[in-house]
Amino acid sequence: MALHILKRPETEIQALAQALIDAKQQVGLCSVCFHLSAEPVCEICRNTNRDDHTICVVSDSRDVIALEKTREYHGKYHVLGGVISPMDGIGPEQLTIQSLVRRVSQQKPKEIILAISPSVEGETTTLYLGQLLKPFTRVTRIAFGLPVGGDLEYADEVTLARALEGRRELD
Amino acid sequence: MYLKTLHLQQFRNYQEQWVDFLAPKTILVGNNAQGKSNLLEAVELLATLRSHRSTRDRDLVREGELMSKVSATLERQTGITDLSLTLRRNGRRTVALNSENIRRQMDFLGILNAVQFSSLDLDLVRGGPDQRRTWLDTLLIQLEPVYAHILQQYNQVLRQRNALLKKIQSSDEQSSEELTVWNEQLVSAGIRVIRRRSRAIALLAPVAANWHESISGSTEVLQVKYAPNVVTADEHLDELQQAFIEKISSRAIAEQHQGTTLVGPHRDEVELTINQTPARAYGSQGQQRTLVLALKLAELKLIEEVVGESPLLLLDDVLAELDLHRQNQLLDAIQDRFQTLITTTHLGSFDAQWLKASQILHVQAGEIASG
Structure with missing residues (x-):
């Protein structure tokens, strides 16, 4: 990348440098969902065309970007800012869980989708949030399983077991 | 191979x-x-x-x-x-x-x-339970490679839970909701370890006993027995889950006091007995060698049987x-x-x-x- 940049005209490089500085100075967190945002409230939260009744909970802004790329999800998000990990001194208090609970009790969404990686810490966070949010509304989690184009016979035991756990009725 | x-x-x-x-x-x-x-x-x-x-x-x-x-x-x-x-x-x-x-x-x-047999293996008889757990785990990894993942997951839960217990111990705070979730994680990860260990010993024990009988000239009876930290009457999943949860709650005060996890397969033991006496106390060095040799030969046969080579x-x-x-x-x-x-x-x-x-x-x- 450095070599590529060196070959570009100087004006372009200046614009890029300015963009980086602007990003650093202006981008903060959305006050509603904690996704990266240059405004106090992010574009996704402000978008009135999006479904207000569904909140998808992710650990990181990167996950929002990944999910947005699919164009399959039209609800709102909530970014936790990490996962529960006592070894790193991260408990529920260090994440945006309190804000999430407040948001859920005020907005009363119809569904909360938990989309957190199935690592030991991610799984614990999912279980914790499940217990916390179930009294308010319907809580679901995304399924984990076989990659599209993957052959059953080449899937490993761990993935297969997860896929079995997350099986569903044929519709 | x-x-x-x-x-x-x-x-x-x-x-x-x-x-x-x-x-x-x-x-x-x-x-x-x-x-x-x-x-x-x-x-x-x-x-x-x-x-x-x-x-x-x-x-x-x-x-x-x-x-x-x-x-x-x-x-x-x-x-x-x-x-x-x-x-x-x-x-x-x-x-x-x-x-x-x-x-x-x-x-x-x-x-x-591969089965490794070195002079250090006498520690299987003389050493502490951790030596026997490591031995069993290493064997299991070869029998079922996915066990490496299962064990790693359990150890990760254990480290995280210990960190939380330490935190609770030092701050006097009640983060019981978070602990409940780590308990669930410990149980589900722990049960996977327990069941596989139990299955492996069930396969290994009769083979080891046979070898031991033939080496020692059938005067002595070797018993290899899995002694899990969480004990149940039968191996049923629900029973095991129930027993695990009960044991965790019965040791809750001790755990918070000591700041470490006291219940789970990281405290399992594999008992080796000869004529119903613990082998550690029983054997002369020669007898202990016979025992380790029988275990090693059993490993060899078991891997051959399960892997097919x-x-x-x-x-x-x-x-x-x-x-x-x-x-x-x-x-x-x-x-x-x-x-x-x-x-x-x-x-x-x-x-x-x-x-x-x-x-x-x-x-x-x-x-x-x-x-």
Whole structure:
């Protein structure tokens, strides 16, 4: 990348440098969902065309970007800012869980989708949030399983077991 | 399975060494501290990604070097596979099959199977429960490579839960909701470990008892029994879950006081008894050797049965320690079915016929010469 940049005209490089500085100075967190945002409230939260009744909970802004790329999800998000990990001194208090609970009790969404990686810490966070949010509304989690184009016979035991756990009725 | 070649690069005291294995039995002869055991250790690493002598990769890299590589060509019924393991002084190890890097180490395990038998194995009888757990886990990793993942998950839950208990202990706060979730995680990860361990011992125990009977001349009865920390009347999943949860809550105060997890398979034991007496208390050194030999032979047979091919046997300085009767029992059991690598300081104690059929390699100061 450095070599590529060196070959570009100087004006372009200046614009890029300015963009980086602007990003650093202006981008903060959305006050509603904690996704990266240059405004106090992010574009996704402000978008009135999006479904207000569904909140998808992710650990990181990167996950929002990944999910947005699919164009399959039209609800709102909530970014936790990490996962529960006592070894790193991260408990529920260090994440945006309190804000999430407040948001859920005020907005009363119809569904909360938990989309957190199935690592030991991610799984614990999912279980914790499940217990916390179930009294308010319907809580679901995304399924984990076989990659599209993957052959059953080449899937490993761990993935297969997860896929079995997350099986569903044929519709 | 047959190990055809081994290539060591900057591994322990080897600079660069190729070894071609030309007979089912290879005897590595040399004085102490020349590199005989290092060679066996390299094979053990390819089989289990563990070494019973060291837990840090930096110890395995030759002094003054940053990287070390162990590669091998293995022939199995399904075909020929090239395995390689790269170790780094500062950094993560990487593994490759047929020159292709493998992302998950789990997929590397179970390609090469080996049973290691060294003089350190007497600690199986004399040592603490952790020695027997490590032994059982290493065997399980070879029988079911996915167990490596299961065990790693459990250990991760354990570390996290211990960190939380420490935090609760030092701050007097009640983070009981978070602890409840870690309890659930401990139970579900722990049960996977318990069930597999229990299954492995159930398979191994009768085989070990048979071997022991035949070596000791049927005067003594060996019992290998899995003694899990969480005990249930039957093996049913719900029962086990229930018992686990109950035991956690019964020890809750002690756990918060001590700041560490007191319940779970990290406190399991494998009981070894001879004529219903704990082997540690019972045996003379000779009897303890018989017991370890029976366990090792049982491992060999079990892997052969489960995997469908005979694993390698690595005999590290043990043959000379066995008396003639036990030596013959062992050699009878191996015959030519199991490729065997043997280290020794002198060839004198070997049967002449046996020597004739073996490939003999001389090891001196990190170099190997055929002789």
